[in-house]
Amino acid sequence: xxxxxxxxxxxxxxxxxxxxxxxxxxxxxxxxxxxxxxxxxxxxxxxxxxxxxxxxxxxxxxxxxxxxxxxxxxxxxxxxxxxxxxxxxxxxxxxxxxxxxxxxxxxxxxxxxxxxxxxxxxxxxxxxxxxxxxxxxxxxxxxxxxxxxxxxxxxxxxxxxxxxxxxxxxxxxxxxxxxxxxxxxxxxxxxxxxxxxxxxxxxxxxxxxxxxxxxxxxxxxxxxxxxxxxxxxxxxxxxxxxxxxxxxxxxxxxxxxxxxxxxxxxxxxxxxxxxxxxxxxxxxxxxxxxxxxxxxxxxxxxxxxxxxxxxxxxxxxxxxxxxxxxxxxxxxxxxxxxxxxxxxxxxxxxxxxxx
Numbered sequence: 283x284x285x286x287x288x289x290x291x292x293x294x295x296x297x298x299x300x301x302x303x304x305x306x307x308x309x310x311x312x313x314x315x316x317x318x319x320x321x322x323x324x325x326x327x328x329x330x331x332x333x334x335x336x337x338x339x340x341x342x343x344x345x346x347x348x349x350x351x352x353x354x355x356x357x358x359x360x361x362x363x364x365x366x367x368x369x370x371x372x373x374x375x376x377x378x379x380x381x382x383x384x385x386x387x388x389x390x391x392x393x394x395x396x397x398x399x400x401x402x403x404x405x406x407x408x409x410x411x412x413x414x415x416x417x418x419x420x421x422x423x424x425x426x427x428x429x430x431x432x433x434x435x436x437x438x439x440x441x442x443x444x445x446x447x448x449x450x451x452x453x454x455x456x457x458x459x460x461x462x463x464x465x466x467x468x469x470x471x472x473x474x475x476x477x478x479x480x481x482x483x484x485x486x487x488x489x490x491x492x493x494x495x496x497x498x499x500x501x502x503x504x505x506x507x508x509x510x511x512x513x514x515x516x517x518x519x520x521x522x523x524x525x526x527x528x529x530x531x532x533x534x535x536x537x538x539x540x541x542x543x544x545x546x547x548x549x550x551x552x553x554x555x556x557x558x559x560x561x562x563x564x565x566x567x568x569x570x571x572x573x574x575x576x577x578x579x580x581x582x583x584x585x586x587x588x589x590x591x592x593x594x595x596x597x598x599x600x601x602x603x604x605x606x607x608x609x610x611x612x613x614x615x616x617x618x619x620x621x622x623x624x625x626x627x628x629x630x631x632x633x634x635x636x637x
Contacts, residue, residue, distance in 0.1 A: 285303045329396070340352075429449065442471065458589075
C-alpha cells in the first residue's frame with residue numbers, strides 16, 4: 283500500500299516526499315524519508331558541493347536491494363540509472379546548466395542552487411550526486427582538480443591513506459594543497475581548488491604529470507596504467523576523472539551499498555584513524571553538527587597548475603608519451619595511443635599474450 287506523502291522543510295521550501303516509508307536500504311531499514319532527511323541535515327555541506335555545478339543524478343528509485351544493479355551504456359535494463367538531463371516535470375525552481383558531451387551533443391543538466399533541489403532529487407531516488415568540476419558561468423574550465431586514489435584488488439582503504447600522505451607532500455612541494463574525502467567505498471578523493479583558466483584537456487594533462495611523479499616516488503604502491511591487467515596490487519591514480527563529462531560522487535553523497543555509507547570529508551590528521559564504514563546516513567548528521575562542513579573553505583584559495591604543466595613538458599622531453607588512453611566511449615583524441623588492451627597488442631605482434 284502506498285503511504286501518504288510527507289513534507290520536508292528544505293531551507294524554507296517545502297518539498298513533497300512520495301511514499302516516504304518505502305525501504306531504500308533493507309539491511310539497515312532506512313526509508314526514502316530517511317534519505318531525504320539525511321540530505322537536509324547536511325544541507326550546507328551537500329549544497330556547497332553542488333551549488334552552481336552541472337550535476338548528474340544517480341537514481342535508485344527502487345532502493346538498494348540484493349542483486350540491484352546500475353544500467354550501463356551496453357545494458358540499460360538495470361534497476362538504477364544516471365540522469366544526465368533534467369527530468370520531465372521538474373519544478374520551476376530547479377535550474378539547469380547546458381553542458382557539452384565529448385561527442386559534441388548538448389544537454390541541460392540539473393544545476394542545484396538551493397537545498398530544496400537536493401531534497402527533490404532525493405525524492406526521485408537520487409542517492410549519489412555527480413557534479414562537474416566546473417561552475418555554470420564557465421562549463422569549459424574546471425575550478426577543481428580531482429585526484430581519485432582507487433585501490434585495486436589486493437589493496438584497500440589503508441593503502442589509499444598511505445598514498446595520500448605522499449600525494450599531499452608532493453602538492454606541498456608545488457605550493458598546493460588538497461581537501462580529502464572518503465569515496466564511500468575503499469578509495470579516497472583529494473580535491474585541489476584551481477584557477478579556472480585551463481580547459482579539461484590541460485587539467486587532465488596536469489593530473490597525468492602529477493600521477494606519474496607520484497608513481498615514480500611510490501612505484502610499488504601506485505600505478506597510472508589505464509589497463510586493469512597491468513595495475514597489479516596498487517592504488518590507481520585515475521587521471522581520466524579530469525576528462526570532460528567524467529565525475530566523482532560529491533561530498534555527502536550516499537553510496538548504493540547495503541550500509542548506506544556516504545562520501546565523507548575528513549581532516550588530514552584523522553585519516554589514519556577512520557574507516558569508510560564509519561560514515562553513513564545515520565552517523566554523518568551528528569558529525570556534521572559537531573564539525574560543520576570540512577570542505578567549506580575549499581574555495582578560499584585557488585592554485586595555479588602551471589607547475590604541473592611544466593612537469594608535463596619535462597616528462598615529454600624525457601620521452602614520456604604526451605597522451606594516455608581515454609575512456610572507451612570517447613571519440614579518438616589527438617595524439618592518443620591505440621586503445622588496445624596490452625595483452626591483445628602483444629598477441630597481435632606475435633608475442634605471448636598475458637594469461
